[in-house]
Amino acid sequence: MEATSRLSPHLHFGEISPAAIWHAVRDAGGSVDTFLGEVGWRDYAQNVILQFPDYGGRNARAPFDHMAWRSGPDADRDFRAWCQGRTGYPIVDAGMRELWASGWMHNRVRMIAASFLIKHLLIDWRRGEQWFWDTLVDADYGSNAVNWQWSAGTGVDSNMFVRIMAPLTQSPKFDAGDYIRRWVPELAGVSDPLIHDPPVRPGGYPSPIIAHAAARQRALEAHAGLKAI
Template sequence: MSPSLLWFRRDLRVADHPALAMAAENGPVLAVFVLDPTLVSTSGRPRASALRDALLALDEAIGHRLCVVRGDPATEIPRLAEAIGAGTVVVSADHGPYGTRRDAAVERTLAEAGRGFVRVGSPYAVTPGRVLTANGTPYKVFTPFRRAWYEHGWPAPADTGSESAEWLDPAEIALPEHRPDTDRPLRDLLRSTLGTGDSPLEVCESAASAQWADFLEHGLPGYADDRDRPDLDATSRLGAQLKFGTIHPRTILADLAALGPTTGLGTGLAESRDAFASELAWREFYADVLHHYPSTAGGNVDVRWDRFPWVSGDHADEAFAAWRDGRTGYPIVDAGMRQLLAEGWMHNRLRMVVASFLTKDLRVHWRRGARHFMDHLVDGDLASNQHGWQWTAGTGTDAAPYFRVFNPVTQGKRFDPEGDYVRRWVPELRGIAGAAVHTPREGGHGDYPAPIVDHAEARREALALYDSVIRGA
């Protein structure tokens, strides 16, 4: 028997971990995480803080045996594999554009030394690329993808835990050359690399399990009715846990299935279970699209929209700054943007509302908004973020989304009917009672600004431009 190296990435847990099960089959295991400068440099502060805390929790879970190094994985992983005499490096597959290139580089370097690189599982219930049309092509529309995704199915959760492996102590590894990072206490290393700030959300395996258990019992029954209400705490807020893999969607889906046959659940709970599973399917759909079309991380899914006349220059910069800072004069938009800055999170309904406002009312390119979200969201996930923005902007996967323009006033009145959410995040408006808080004021309200754009006029202009692109297709 020989040791294996288990390289953690977006799977920072020990439960339901197929790669861990395989790594432990052949002998002791070295658990490794690489602080890759390419990824660290693109992680916003809230996400970097969450990563730090998740790594510290993982280290504790495996008896303080997590080996963390800084550098290029194509150098560090082969170095560590050589140091312990590992014949195999085991990972959960990464299907993102950068992760795919990175893993290919690591695999080539390992192969030159006669070592294996084995991908087992992924961060998804169904690995991207597995669900295809009858013609063997990728899906570009969600609803048929979801149907095929359900039909494909997924395996039961893997039976793993911290005791599943004999963990090697990184302090006892004789590295080929002196590595100062390995001599530093892990907390100090992570703080120097990922920052010392507090994470807006507790991201770790124990928190994820408790969060899911609480939602399953108390939040799921009302989810179908209340999930679009930002004034209510009616969503699971598991996005960050799924992002870092502190819980696997397969675990969640297994628990949903364990509730029993739909006929015995009652209408409300059955609808809620379906609605929640559908949200997981959206996440997997966007990962599948990015896997097949990696250029859509920054380019339009529908290339017709490459011709759309987004605004630019000083006007675009000023509009973007007002949107970014929550000073547009539209209360529901400003409340959402302020929550994002304060908590590193925003309700999904409001993500669509503020994205529509930036791209269609202000006609600022969706990429600027997507980048801002990735800078501040703890749950910032490349596939979900970029394609969610494109869905709203009209450049993405929906069959005919370009004419959908969210009205920020009616959205506010419908989904924050008493105005409680707006008053929570826009203190300048706390003196306005009820739904009246959602009506923008031409002259502003005290320190609160007047609307920076007339929504009805902006909508007409945007639709005319979208139509001109369609006619010219």
């Protein structure tokens, strides 16, 4: 379910203030704490970039300056597949195609797509941050940079352990079947639960560009190399 307010572009462009939202929602009563917490995250992100104006371009945790991100033609090819929604991971591809078509992606899918680029493809988070910056209707320097650095584990607020999201687990967990069928028309005829990882790929829909287990292993090794520095 969408089930969110879609206020972010209006907040970004100053059409409504977080204070106005806060008071209107609080006065309306009901269970609003989670929603108000989200609005608080936005202020937190604004605060981070006030203190670190170059947050969108620099790892907050310096050891990540030595991270062995992939680069070169193979990485460029994989980056293009991610941008175009052709990674072979339906939940990632649905999100990236929705982003391109509409400028929008639900927060959960943003997290899954960002994690996939950084951990599965081992591509520098700044390339993803730039793509979101170019394509999101709510593109916001603070919220974008803070969420990308959080996903990459490079931020001031990041966990020390390596968190690798499993897209094939996230997809059924959040019941993404209808969402995938909408944004990946090649899979429109595939039913649940096969839709999350179709054994047969109809209509030219690609096979996974990397297997989850191999990607996970590669990401863990790259992070272990970082600790050794």
